[in-house]
Amino acid sequence: MSTTPNIVLHAADVFKNFGGLRALSDIDLQIEEGKTHAIIGPNGAGKSTLLNVIIGRIPPTSGAVIFDGTVLTGKAPHEINQLGISRVFQTPEIFADLSVLHNVMAPAFARRDGAFKLSMFRTTSREDEIRAEAEHLLQDFGMWERRHDHAGALSRGDKRRLELCMCLIQHPRLLLLDEPTAGMSRHDTNTTIDLLKKIKSRGMTKVIIEHDMHVVFSLADKISVLAQGRIIAQGLPEDIRVNPDVKKAYLGGHSE
Amino acid sequence: MSSDVFFELRDVHAYYGESYIVQGVSMKVNKGEVLALLGRNGAGKTSTLRTIARADNPGMTRGEIWLEGQPVHAMKSWQASQAGIQLVPEDRRIIPGMTVEENLILSQVAPNKGWSLEQIYSHFPRLAERRQQEGVTLSGGEQQMLAVARALAREVKLLLLDEPYEGLAPVIVEEIEHIVQDIKKSGITTIIVEQNAVAALKMADRAVILDTGELAFEGSAAELLADAELRNRYLAI
Amino acid sequence: NEFCNSPEKTGKIIFGFNVPQTGSYAEEGLEQLKAYELAVKHINEGGGMLETLKPLSLKGNGVLGKKVEFVSGDTQTNTDAARDGARRMIERDGAVMVTGSVTSGEAIAVQSLCQEKGVIYMAGLTHSNDTTGKDKRRYGFRHFFNAYQSGVAIAPHLANAYGKDRRAYHLTADYTWGWTQEESIKAATEALGWETVATVRTPLGLGDYSQYLTPVLNSGADVLILNHYGHDMVNSLPQAVQFGLRDRQANGKDFQIVVPMFSELMAVGAGEAVKGIIGTSNWHWALEDAGTQAFTKAYGEAYGVPPSQAAHTGYVQAILYADAVERAGTFYPPEVIKALEGHEFDGVGIGPTLYRDSDHQCFKDVLVVQGNDNPTSKFDVLNVIGKATRDEVTYDPSIFGGELGPYEPNQC
């Protein structure tokens, strides 16, 4: 590991107002390459909003987001994804009408073919490489048996894992996870933690939002704490765990 | 059937279209008791609660549900609610386009009111502060409070909580835990579904584990907490 | 002599009756269909106009000794459906002649199809100049009168009733028929000395015409001419009356409304508003001549109501075709066409009639009618107030151009 960490994503002086509500103010966040960066904070602190600003879902009121030297602000969401940023949403966004397998294959086409390609004379089922990769991922997540089911019929925990597969198959440089294990059983949460650790060893950068401290402390290299739109603390997990402000605003008696 | 059984499921089967989800569940709940309904993802917990609340989906094909001698299985969801079964659904289901207060008023339109608005606001001061805000713009924790409050605004005999802690910050989990404790104290019978089994078992008198739509365990909460084998197999804790 | 659906080959004589049975013009279409059925009956068994048509070759035993059969179809008042229907009759059912229509669009579309197929088409109700003008065909024949003739016929009666110093405002349905009628009426009225204040085009099938009626009020016009047909007229005329146009004074005269072309069914649909309105008509059941009486009697006996002009024209066309075959002694279309071309006949209502060879248009007197002020029954909505003679409404065929095409039949 080099001594000067490479900053892959930089949110610089980001403000976001919803009408009168200040959802984000003066956010300055730097994400180091290859690290897992957790963002925690009370409900309504602005965590999801921050991710939305990064992926271009909502424009910031002021400030900018820079990804690997490219200014993301003003770019369309699909362009931002094409640069290598994928996101898991807080409420699962999957293709409910498609089979589980196709759910995972579709993002792989976006990665390979770019934002648009009129590939009307190729055949999906003959894209062996992509298919194999998708099946492999599903196997890792224990969903291979259900690959031909409609994704809409999955339970909520399964939907979350499916969405994670859809992001992972894109090999993003930066993966944004908004409560990836919410509603997952303890067993599946543990599997997911293992998987996310495995990816980390492959050098993918991750930003993770979680309320489950077990997950946060198992995965995070660094933690930022957001409250009322501001970063109130930032640092290594051990420091955050004992930070009195954080305890009061967020952890309560649950710091375990 | 013994007369002190307050609520009972007898061999309940339910389908989502063609797929068979609830596969013959039977259980009994006594008055004033808190029952934890546990199980892995996709085990059918939500489906069971929705069957009890008489949602159209999953469709119940066989079995009986009795609440204080009333045949709940013959009811529609609105009749079940009027009979005192209140569901706090898993994604909270705050009605979009309506304020907090409108959401509460709405739950008092149909007969058998529970708490008055004043009572609710004194228990949930946060909701009182935000009564004119649109419900769906509340943060996750506040939405959860609203969902619980909405159930309490109706007469509750049996409260069904589906993952009430999901997505909530630890401080708020504590807060909701207090509310559930209060509810328990007031003698309302509750079935709680929760992934956070430890938290659920802390409060529960008894526990039931579902596995692929069938009952895998039934017993006291303490028994379950003590049995490492079971815990490991079904709950991974 | 090979030709399409030769009865010698098919062993049957099939007439194809292609009329709207659904949609806006269903009433007219269904009446026409009833008249056709009656015509088949009379051709096969005698009666009706077979007793009055002169000269007559039909013997009341079918055509060339063989009974006539028929098939029917629904044009939905839509050119595509009309052509589909005609193709079915020709390709599947073996029709040797196709007839029927309630709008010019249908008539022209089917007529051109029949030319391609080498099957004779006897047009039903079609009033556009184009049918026997720009779009005329060797295999198409029209008994009905046209917009030009309406103009010529109505003009003197307008002058008579409303004077020669009038200012007219035209509302015209914005499609080919409307334009030809507007042009014909405008020419005829301007020849009288009338001035045309404005000609305004209205969308077809509009329903509510109020936005076109308000400007009429202060336009300085004292006559409103509605070049609308069917439902357009059924809607626009009562609305015009409601706008108080007929209670109004303009230029020191009583304001008047004219509907150059209307039919009994439209008059019924327009209700009270039609009282006193002057227009033209191809035929009317209350005429006194023997042909009319024979037909009205037969139709009334069969269906309990008097026939409309749509029914009449269809009936006559079917009889005329059958008679032409009988005279030609063959179904071979070129011979039948020649038997019809230049044929002079009488006894089908209205008076002596010529099927002109140069454009296949019939020439006969044209009726001028007026909405009945005191109808004694619900059928009694129109009064015949006069006629234009055949000579007056005869014109030079070259003014509308067009080309008839060859006699030789295509093989279908």
Add this chain to the structure above:
Amino acid sequence: MFYLSRTDRLKLLAFAAVVLLMPIWLTPLGAAYPGLMQKFAIYAIFAIGFNILFGLTGYLSFGHAAFLGVGSYTAVWSFKLLTMDILPAMIFAVILSGLFALVIGFFSLRRTGIYFSILTLAFAQMSYSLAYSVLTPITNGETGLLLTRNDPRIIDSAFGAAHVGAEGLPSPTLLGVPMSGYTGFYLCAVLLILAFFIAQKIFASPFGLALRGIKSNQTRMIYTGFNTKPYTLAAFVISGMFAGLAGGLLAVTDPIAGAERMRWTESGNIVLMTILGGVGTLIGPVIGAWVIEYFENIFSAINKNILNQTFDFLPDGLQNVIVTVASKFVGEGWHLTLGLLFVFIVVFLPGGLVEGWQKLMARFGRKGGDKK
């Protein structure tokens, strides 16, 4: 490029057989004459194209008849100006309707759901109104655009192709072979099979997957790195081109083009055909098109005479009763039968004929076998 999966290959073969054998199996149904079989093939092409947009992307266009109309007008103009050969006519029909679809699609696709539907409806109705009135010099208004003998036909006259219709009107040809009657039908049939093949390819392709993704969850598509605009626009243009081809073929088999073809009722008709057969299934729209065309052409032509002949074997009284009742549902009453058919099909076969049928079979299968 020509690869198909085994099941798809079988389906294509079966489909081709069904289409090419129409003259045989339609005979007992009274529909085996060129005019109607051509319509069967043409409207099936139209419906297949429509389904590529509606079935795959979920965008419900209520103005597709406009492209049908443009295709027809273009083909007739090609006959009038250039040549009676159908190749240029069809190529121009497809290209022009594609361009027209590009423009309309570009604007309409800025909106989704019902807003999109109404935008397409509005564009098509404007086209219809203008074609009926102001654009009469191009469209010949109500009468419809017809061929005349003195059309320029510059290519034909340059080659001195006097043999084509020396007497009367020339008729469309393919390299000198006249395209009327059965030849016309086989031309349409071959193109229908081709259209079906293309639809199969699209359904099975990554492009088709992307379109289905758009229907299922547009948000996910965007954040997955797809640019949904060009995808939907491509689907819109492709389906517009299918419609243009269908319109061109209408003019090839019967050289007239009328404004009625662009009216909303026609657009509605194609929507009904597709839904009736089954949205998003390959064969559904084809079957829907056939059913509706059949009703329109055959049921409407049944009159009392024919009924009397059919039920002649019954005793007189009974015959009268049956004929009287039956006549309410055929002839002028064919609309009633069609309306009832619509209602019964959605009520008893949700998802349209094809899907509903599959579900029904599956249900019997499940009843027959045991529950798992």
Add this chain to the structure above:
Amino acid sequence: MNAFLAQLLNGLDKGGAYALIALGLTLVFGTLGVVNFAHGALFMLGCFCAVAFRALITIETVTTDPTKLSPWGQPLEIRTPIVQDWLGSWGTVIVDYSVPLSILMTIPVMLAIGIGMERGLIRHFYKRTHAEQILVTFGLAIVIGEIVKAGFGPNPWPQPIPNALRSAADIGRWIGMEPGALTYPWWRMIYLFFALAVIAGVFAFLRFTTFGMVVRAGMADRETVGFLGIDIDKRFTVVFGLAAVVAGVAGAMYTPLLPPNYQIGMDFLVLSFVVVVVGGMGSLPGAVLAGFLLGILQSFASMTEVKSLIPGIDQVIIYLVAVVILLVRPRGLMGRRGVMES
């Protein structure tokens, strides 16, 4: 100037009619979320309520006079009215005012039809796809149309305006112009005020009672509303019945302006959809606003001055305005987010 005022007045009147016709559709389409292609048929049924009412009160006994023959040789019929005979001069008044009085019949009949339709068919389609809703309601519209055709025939049935209201009002005189400078038919003005009254009534009902709130909530999330003990099905039935009544009275009162036949509904169907969508899905005020806007613009576009500037504009104005509004405002004039956007 007069021409301008006259067209403005006309536009208002037209707009009122559009708004009223669209109002019934928004209730079903914008509120219940059913793509109701049978709405036009409901309007048409309303028209025929007026026709039937008049037919009932002018019912006649038929005797024959054998001394007089019709041209086809049947004895001539002599008809004597029944109801008028019983009621004497009142009978004449009732017949004269048959159209407005027919409302009394239209309301219960349409309510029954609406409720029957909802219970029998529509209810099962709330959760089905829009495509299936289109097919079933379109089928229903055809069936209703054919039934009316079987009963009343395909020709239009003109309905008279009461004698006293038959002429045009001299509005110009009221505001100090010379007589006859600005006139407008009485009946059209009555229709405008009738429309405004009905619209206001419906608004009041939905705004100032919890009923409206419950229905809005039920539209947003049927299931949850059921969990709150509310029988939303019953409320939806009421809304549908209300929509049928609104469509029906809109039709009945419209008959003097447009003689109805069995197809009249189809002509209004497309227009009502355009009005509702331009107004914005789920917004009642939006639909009313769009109705007036389209009515007024249509009136102005038909002025010769405008037409000579842009040929054919009057043919396409409604659709052109729809396109422009929908392109500028994503959800029409006042549409709610998420209603029928996918």
